[in-house]
Amino acid sequence: MNGPTRGSVVAVNGPLVTCEVDEGREVLQNEVAFVMCGDVPLKSEVIRIRGRQIDLQVFESTAGLKVGDTAEFSGELLSATLGPGMMGMIYDGLQNPLNELINDQGFFLRRGQYLPALNAEKLWDFEPIAKAGTQVRAGHYLGRVMEGIFPHPIMVPLRLLDTWEVVEIKPEGQYTVDDTIAVLRSVGSQAQQEIAVTLKQEWPVKMPMRRYEERLLPDTQLLTQCRLIDIFFPMAEGGTACIPGPFGAGKTVLQQIISRYAETDIVIIVACGERAGEVVETIREFPELEDPKTGKSLMDRTVIICNTSSMPVAAREASIYTGVTLGEYYRQLGLKVLVLADSTSRWAQALRESSARMEEIPGEEAFPAYLESRIAAVYERAGKVRLYNEETGSLTMIGTVSPAGGNFEEPVTQNTLKVVGAFHGLSRTRSDQRRYPAIDPLMSWSLYLSQMTESLNTRHEKWVELVQEAHDIIFKGSEIHQMMLVVGEEGIGLDDLVVYLKSEIIDAVCLQQDSFDNVDQATSRERQISDFMLLMDMLHHPFQFDSKEQAKGQMVHIQNLFFQLKYSPFREEAYNRYRSEIEAILEGKGASHS
Amino acid sequence: MIIEHSRIVRVQGDIIAVPATGINYGELATVKSRSGVSMAQVIRLRGGEVYLQVFAGSRGVSTGDTVRFLGHPMQVAFGDALLGRIFNGSGEPIDKGPHLKSLPRMDIGGPSVNPVMRVIPRGFIETRVPMVDVFNPLVESQKLPIFAAAGEPYNELLARIGMRANADVVILGGIGLKYDEYLKFRIAFEEAGVLSRTIMFVHTASDPVVERLLVPDMALSVAEQFGVQGRRVLVLLTDMTAFADAMKEIAISMDQVPSNLGYPGSLYSDLASRYEKAVDFEGAGSITILAVTSMPGDDVTHPVPDNTGYITEGQFYLRKGVIEPFGSLSRLKQLVIGKVTRDDHGYIMNSMIRLFARSREVEQKLAMGFDKTADDERYLKYGRLFYDRFMDLRVDLGLNDALDLGWKTLAECFRPDEVEIKQEFIDKFWPA
Numbered sequence A: 001m002n003g004p005t006r007g008s009v010v011a012v013n014g015p016l017v018t019c020e021v022d023e024g025r026e027v028l029q030n031e032v033a034f035v036m037c038g039d040v041p042l043k044s045e046v047i048r049i050r051g052r053q054i055d056l057q058v059f060e061s062t063a064g065l066k067v068g069d070t071a072e073f074s075g076e077l078l079s080a081t082l083g084p085g086m087m088g089m090i091y092d093g094l095q096n097p098l099n100e101l102i103n104d105q106g107f108f109l110r111r112g113q114y115l116p117a118l119n120a121e122k123l124w125d126f127e128p129i130a131k132a133g134t135q136v137r138a139g140h141y142l143g144r145v146m147e148g149i150f151p152h153p154i155m156v157p158l159r160l161l162d163t164w165e166v167v168e169i170k171p172e173g174q175y176t177v178d179d180t181i182a183v184l185r186s187v188g189s190q191a192q193q194e195i196a197v198t199l200k201q202e203w204p205v206k207m208p209m210r211r212y213e214e215r216l217l218p219d220t221q222l223l224t225q226c227r228l229i230d231i232f233f234p235m236a237e238g239g240t241a242c243i244p245g246p247f248g249a250g251k252t253v254l255q256q257i258i259s260r261y262a263e264t265d266i267v268i269i270v271a272c273g274e275r276a277g278e279v280v281e282t283i284r285e286f287p288e289l290e291d292p293k294t295g296k297s298l299m300d301r302t303v304i305i306c307n308t309s310s311m312p313v314a315a316r317e318a319s320i321y322t323g324v325t326l327g328e329y330y331r332q333l334g335l336k337v338l339v340l341a342d343s344t345s346r347w348a349q350a351l352r353e354s355s356a357r358m359e360e361i362p363g364e365e366a367f368p369a370y371l372e373s374r375i376a377a378v379y380e381r382a383g384k385v386r387l388y389n390e391e392t393g394s395l396t397m398i399g400t401v402s403p404a405g406g407n408f409e410e411p412v413t414q415n416t417l418k419v420v421g422a423f424h425g426l427s428r429t430r431s432d433q434r435r436y437p438a439i440d441p442l443m444s445w446s447l448y449l450s451q452m453t454e455s456l457n458t459r460h461e462k463w464v465e466l467v468q469e470a471h472d473i474i475f476k477g478s479e480i481h482q483m484m485l486v487v488g489e490e491g492i493g494l495d496d497l498v499v500y501l502k503s504e505i506i507d508a509v510c511l512q513q514d515s516f517d518n519v520d521q522a523t524s525r526e527r528q529i530s531d532f533m534l535l536m537d538m539l540h541h542p543f544q545f546d547s548k549e550q551a552k553g554q555m556v557h558i559q560n561l562f563f564q565l566k567y568s569p570f571r572e573e574a575y576n577r578y579r580s581e582i583e584a585i586l587e588g589k590g591a592s593h594s
Numbered sequence B: 001m002i003i004e005h006s007r008i009v010r011v012q013g014d015i016i017a018v019p020a021t022g023i024n025y026g027e028l029a030t031v032k033s034r035s036g037v038s039m040a041q042v043i044r045l046r047g048g049e050v051y052l053q054v055f056a057g058s059r060g061v062s063t064g065d066t067v068r069f070l071g072h073p074m075q076v077a078f079g080d081a082l083l084g085r086i087f088n089g090s091g092e093p094i095d096k097g098p099h100l101k102s103l104p105r106m107d108i109g110g111p112s113v114n115p116v117m118r119v120i121p122r123g124f125i126e127t128r129v130p131m132v133d134v135f136n137p138l139v140e141s142q143k144l145p146i147f148a149a150a151g152e153p154y155n156e157l158l159a160r161i162g163m164r165a166n167a168d169v170v171i172l173g174g175i176g177l178k179y180d181e182y183l184k185f186r187i188a189f190e191e192a193g194v195l196s197r198t199i200m201f202v203h204t205a206s207d208p209v210v211e212r213l214l215v216p217d218m219a220l221s222v223a224e225q226f227g228v229q230g231r232r233v234l235v236l237l238t239d240m241t242a243f244a245d246a247m248k249e250i251a252i253s254m255d256q257v258p259s260n261l262g263y264p265g266s267l268y269s270d271l272a273s274r275y276e277k278a279v280d281f282e283g284a285g286s287i288t289i290l291a292v293t294s295m296p297g298d299d300v301t302h303p304v305p306d307n308t309g310y311i312t313e314g315q316f317y318l319r320k321g322v323i324e325p326f327g328s329l330s331r332l333k334q335l336v337i338g339k340v341t342r343d344d345h346g347y348i349m350n351s352m353i354r355l356f357a358r359s360r361e362v363e364q365k366l367a368m369g370f371d372k373t374a375d376d377e378r379y380l381k382y383g384r385l386f387y388d389r390f391m392d393l394r395v396d397l398g399l400n401d402a403l404d405l406g407w408k409t410l411a412e413c414f415r416p417d418e419v420e421i422k423q424e425f426i427d428k429f430w431p432a
Ligand SMILES: Nc1ncnc2c1ncn2[C@@H]1O[C@H](COP(=O)(O)OP(=O)(O)OP(=O)(O)O)[C@@H](O)[C@H]1O
Pocket: A245, A246, A247, A248, A249, A250, A251, A252, A253, A254, A274, A402, A436, A437, A438, A513, A514, A515, A516, B309, B310, B311, B329, B330, B331, B332, B333, B334
């Protein structure tokens, strides 16, 4: 039997469409198919095969489909197109360039419109590296093009197995992503096969890309410039973290601020089933913002995958995979990549919706039983790796979780916590008190703090120890606060009161960070060290007070000085002034406040 | 193409099934039964069987009744002639105005806006309610619900904020609205002189439940057309919990596995596809959505308010007749605070809320019988002033006056070094 497999629609239930194919036709799980609605092809994916009955999840509205309509199977898995030209793009969950969809469709997205992910006309300056006759494997670099500021290596297609020989490599010159730049021939006993290599290649989004020498333990800090994270619950290059929190607690703002200030080469933002308005802020503001490292616009290091909540649910499921696949590709190029997904709960809900339509036996809160393994599989794609050329690349992944009712005892949060290396849990109490970012220091953790001790201690020889000490004070302060709620301020001793007041200072001037203040929103490594050490001097200072009133008066004064300090630009006049005032007090020379 | 069928093989809840071929998924039909003619919509195709949800309910539907398939999805009339008119939950005029047969009709519940065609909203909407303007400003194109338990004056608040918004077109979508409440809205619109630019889609509490499902889509589709034409539209929806409950009924009739308290797993997406119609179009108008989400059992973790909170851009909590400072949130506030509004706005807002939180703590502490310190006294005083000057819904004050009053209130209770405000603003604004 020749020609593509075709099927005929027998049932439609929302985005789930069932087709029947002829006996004996081959159908692949996760293969792409197009269901024809009149002359509009609706992209879909095979999600279940039962004999001749094939269930498809359609990535578009299925309104207007009829029983008897045709489906055409492509024989290809759902894939991302990878190559130069992805930077700065805004894609939907299936990698359609949203900027290009606007030309003919006005304000609205029309279904059935699919455009190539990479501009087919743009010419790239290609420079060959490999020589004809050399033997290569998937992931080896054949040449490179310059993409903006970074050289973009062109690899032996990642899907190729075994060893290949370079038969031909094109000379330096200008090529489009579709032009052949090299020809490879398979090496070995089997029938020899030749393939043409272009600047672009495809990779099935649901398959992890493992074209590297080995995975490495994440032991280098990924600086986010968010103090609470960098100091107390640090992230590692190639690590994973989850940010669960009730609605409005600040997950998105936190990710937005990380996407701006994280020290990384590439940021991939996956807006997965959340508000379109939030993506718009990024789309409109990033081109205006400068990346301090490169001096170029922030957009030049950013790719946005945008499948917001009113866009089709099935494509939302794909969006996270698309984002991770792009991230893995850049990692192959030896880059530091950060993937931010907001929110993985919406992705899990998309799984739940399709599972319910397929009438699978539901697990907890109606999520499918395979939720746990799916979550683990996504986070496991992060990591730091040593590539074939000895360079390293990393893919760091931070996902938000939106637990129903803000209760972390639910399947998505719990299954995510099992697999991530850091937990930045946002609490309603802290966000209600406007203590932003509302990461709760009492419940959050990061395995990387100990895993990275060696490199963190380059900040200061006792860095990790000091951080733990500060963290302990926060715990103690909270206990004392609880006690005060029960026995009143008069019920606790002066020493305890001072510990509490110290912990409040750490909270106010170190943990809390105003994302909307130009100075406070990002704190450099240097400033983190300098300010934290000053804070530690305050913690270690043996204050002598005669009364609780005096203690409160003095500590409020110190807190205010620290507070003014954190809003002052680093090492400028006001900063230096407040700093010396604090130092004077700590040296016992300052005017004691009464 | 109109196709008629007259064998209903299945009735379950408000869902019926008929054998039919060549029917489009999502298309509209009418069902003629002894209790009248009702609209129905195709919600599932399975082999030769078509499942429909019957908007007027299935009561009185018999196996001999006729189903006419209309060959198109649900539509609504559109044009300036809609202004000032009142429709029921299925889009029929219920005022005495002329019929609208000559108006073009369009499908409801269309596709979503391409995110790249949106602009960042920057329009501050002054409501003269200090709890809104100072602490949680409303921004043009925002989607914002009022969370309230039964018995709270949420519709009054909705009408009051709505009237102030100064929109070109106001569209009210009443979902399970009590008749009296509907009359109150009409009177409020009349008094505010906005009736001529208002359109009402009113499904009342006594109308069939499934009809509720149509109201938000009709209201929002009309709003979208006006928005594309460059108008600034305000949509008021009350009560979205009634809408969600109708969805729950359908899901149960379809034997769907519920995710939480009987609501379908798609509740989030279903609500989001409506709320996401709020938009500021690049080079055209805007749609702002204010909705009421009543909270069964005053429980914000109930699936409807919970999912809503995850979708909307903040929420106003109405409790004991006032907008609660904690929990209430306008997520777009940072787009206007200090940018469109005065530069001290953000600092005074944060400081006042923080201090109010502390005054609440003091109250709790004293309620437990602890001694009152001199500091406590000041916090209590601050708490009282805060309530009287800002929270009381009767207060009617412009933003700048409210900010000035904020500084005055702080100065009456605290020293400048206690309020955690940047020194330059203290220097500039602290009352002498
Ligand atoms: N770091 C911060 N500094 C100042 N304000 C903040 C900060 N984080 C959050 N906020 C405030 O809280 C609001 C809600 O934050 P955000 O949108 O990030 O919540 P979320 O957790 O993503 O909620 P949802 O789950 O509904 O998407 C913001 O609009 C902002 O007003």
